[in-house]
Amino acid sequence: MDARVAADVLSDLVDFRNGSVNRRIFWDEDIYQLELERLFARSWLFVAHESQIPRPGDFLTTYMGQDNVIVARHTDGAIRVFLNSCPHRGNRICFADRGHARRFTCNYHGWSFASDGALLGMHEESHYEGWIDKSEWGLLNARVETYKGLVFACFDSEAPSLDTFLGDYRWYLDIVLDQTDAGTEFIGGCIKNEFDCNWKFGAENFIGDSLHASWTHDSGSRAMTAGHPVPDYMPVDPLSFHANANGHGWEGGVDGIGTLGLTFMNKPHVLAYYERKRDAMVRRLGELRGRRIFGSVISATVFPNFSFLPGIATMRVWLPKGPRRIELRAWTIVNSDMPDDVRDAVLHSCAQTFSPGGVMEMDDGENWENATKANEGVITRQQRLHYGLRVGSAGPDPDLPGNVSRPMYSDVNQLAFYRRWMDFMTADSWADIPHRR
Numbered sequence: 267m268d269a270r271v272a273a274d275v276l277s278d279l280v281d282f283r284n285g286s287v288n289r290r291i292f293w294d295e296d297i298y299q300l301e302l303e304r305l306f307a308r309s310w311l312f313v314a315h316e317s318q319i320p321r322p323g324d325f326l327t328t329y330m331g332q333d334n335v336i337v338a339r340h341t342d343g344a345i346r347v348f349l350n351s352c353p354h355r356g357n358r359i360c361f362a363d364r365g366h367a368r369r370f371t372c373n374y375h376g377w378s379f380a381s382d383g384a385l386l387g388m389h390e391e392s393h394y395e396g397w398i399d400k401s402e403w404g405l406l407n408a409r410v411e412t413y414k415g416l417v418f419a420c421f422d423s424e425a426p427s428l429d430t431f432l433g434d435y436r437w438y439l440d441i442v443l444d445q446t447d448a449g450t451e452f453i454g455g456c457i458k459n460e461f462d463c464n465w466k467f468g469a470e471n472f473i474g475d476s477l478h479a480s481w482t483h484d485s486g487s488r489a490m491t492a493g494h495p496v497p498d499y500m501p502v503d504p505l506s507f508h509a510n511a512n513g514h515g516w517e518g519g520v521d522g523i524g525t526l527g528l529t530f531m532n533k534p535h536v537l538a539y540y541e542r543k544r545d546a547m548v549r550r551l552g553e554l555r556g557r558r559i560f561g562s563v564i565s566a567t568v569f570p571n572f573s574f575l576p577g578i579a580t581m582r583v584w585l586p587k588g589p590r591r592i593e594l595r596a597w598t599i600v601n602s603d604m605p606d607d608v609r610d611a612v613l614h615s616c617a618q619t620f621s622p623g624g625v626m627e628m629d630d631g632e633n634w635e636n637a638t639k640a641n642e643g644v645i646t647r648q649q650r651l652h653y654g655l656r657v658g659s660a661g662p663d664p665d666l667p668g669n670v671s672r673p674m675y676s677d678v679n680q681l682a683f684y685r686r687w688m689d690f691m692t693a694d695s696w697a698d699i700p701h702r703r
Contacts, residue, residue, distance in 0.1 A: 276691050280684045285654025285677055287684065292464040293641040297691075298589035305570055305690045306331030307421055308699075310431045312572035312583055313337050313347055314417040315597070317451035318364070323381060326364035328595070329585045330419060335408065336360055336370065337417065338381040345412070347419040348383035348405040359405075363456070383407050414443040415450050424696040434511035434667035434703055438566065441555050442576045445547050448603035452581075454613045459594040459622045460587075463634035465571055466687075468584040468592065471630060472565040472573035473515035474508045474679030477655075479564065482633060486625030504672055506562075508679045510660065511668035511703050513569030513686025515679035519562035520554070530615065539608045543601075554665060564674070569686050574599070579612045580620045590638050596620060653677040653684075668703050 275297075279288040291297055311330045314337045318326055325338040327350055334350040336359070352359050352372040359372045359379065369386060371378040376389025383405035388394060408419040411428035413436070418428050425431065432439065443450055461468075471478070506519040530536040540561065547556035560576070567573040574581040582596035598616040600609050619626045641647055656676035663670035671678040686702065693699045 273692055276688065280653075280681075280688055281650070282681055282685060283657075285652065285657035285681060286650040287653050288650055289641050289647050291684075291687075292466065292638055293589050293647070295589055298586070300691060301586070302331045304693065305687065306586070307333075308425060308690060308696065309422075309570055310411070310418040310420045310425065310428050311570075312416060312568065313419045314345075315450070315452045315599070316345070316412060316415050316417060317602075319345065321366070323366045323368060324364075325360070325367060325370075325381070327360055327362065328583075329593075330408070330421065332586060333421075334358065335419070336383075336405075337419075340380075340382045344382075345410050345417055346382045347408040347410050347417075351405075352377050353385075353403050353405065354388075379405050413439065416443070422696060426696070430701070431512065432514065432568070433701070435514040435516070435568065437555075437667045438509065438514075438516045439568075440551060441560050441563070442574065442599070444550060445543060445560075446550075446601050446603055448601060450599050451602050452597040453600055453609060454598045454616070457596045457617075457621050459596070459627070459631075461592050461594065461631045461635055462590060463592060463631070463638040464589055465584040465586040465592045467634040467637055468582075468594065468630075469567050469569075469571050469573060470680045470683055471634070472575070473510075473567035473683050474517035474565065474674065474676075476517055476564050476674050478633070482629045483626050486619075486629055489625055503674075506672065506674040507663075507666065508660070508671045508674050508676055509663075509666050509668045510679050510682035512701065513683050513689075514567065515569075515683060516566040516668075517564050517674045517679060518559055519674065520558040521562050530611070533611045533615070536608050536611045536615075539605065567683070569683065570690075575620065578616060578619055580616045582620075653680055657681060 279291055313328050313330065313335065314326055319337060319339040322339050322341045322343060325336055327334060327336055329335065335347050336350045337345065337347050340346050350358055350360055352374065354372065354377050355374055357372050357374040359370045369378050369380055378386045378388065380386055385400040385404045408421045410417065410419050413428060413432065429436070503519055503521065507517070509516045544557055547560065550556065563576040565573065565575050571584040573584070579599050580596055581599050582594055585593040585595060587593055598613050600612055618624055621627055654677060656671055656678055659676065660669040660671040660678045669682065689699050
């Protein structure tokens, strides 16, 4: 699909005025290939937490779109992100998920690379004398920037800084990342899971789909809380909200209970830990973030494919593997000074709820797979999808950054996500992508 044809096709895919979406965005191969080119190759993408690679030589492998990359701590202490593909014949260089290495060597012809991607040498190097400039044939590096422990990378040299990309959304991220001087870390390793669904279903669910919670997750909630359902306080709470900025979205309340109270209902020592932290969090973040919003958060997404549930302490990326398949990678995030017994309880709760065997992950995955598979029908594809709940209701708020809509039951954040998606898909370069609050 060339850019001219794409613009004509894309203009009809999302109706922002009335709130509807053409199902084509969830199954079309041409649209998916354009996403890889214009969205994933241009965006700042989450690749790691600094705690996963603490020492020089530590590394992990992951994906940026469908580009496999190595995330490594170089000898100078800096984090580098570079392609995991040898520039000689294209072979994958590193097959490990994570580890510690002084160099990376290709199995095919013995080309060897440093922890910053620089080409060090090759098998039978004498044959190459006079035929190659090694300084020009290292592994292609991405730009790397961090935000309070989170590592992001971007392959587009024209992209703005990570701070600009996140924009107003940093105010919300700090509720999770800036609770203590000790910072945060990932514990328990990485959990991988695969679904036969489009990557956007996960991203848009976490950006603010509270509508499904009390219905989809009712049985799972009752199973893990001795019969208590998902709290149904939100529809009558006029202060609950959706907030979005630059396509990133956050939903929550201001009552201080929410997912925190539900998840740790049977773990009073975890709730006691957070209560002890409240005053310090208020001093760092203010009353609104430190006491009222924290714990009331249902879910959030950093555009395009990095999502998290602060009340449950899970963070995840939706790695695209085609228009109808994803690999989900998830981690548990905790404060670095959290006591061991609280860490263990938080890790257990993540496994109980959002993991391949978790009672809520299975609920969501089944819905996303069926929503994707239903598009196989030719007639089914012709009916648009409704995204019109409280369309157009977002605007400035006196207390919250970004675009805010109340109450939180709406499609406002989803439409903001697709507005940003459309910005990227129809732009020829970053110069054509607008800044949206």
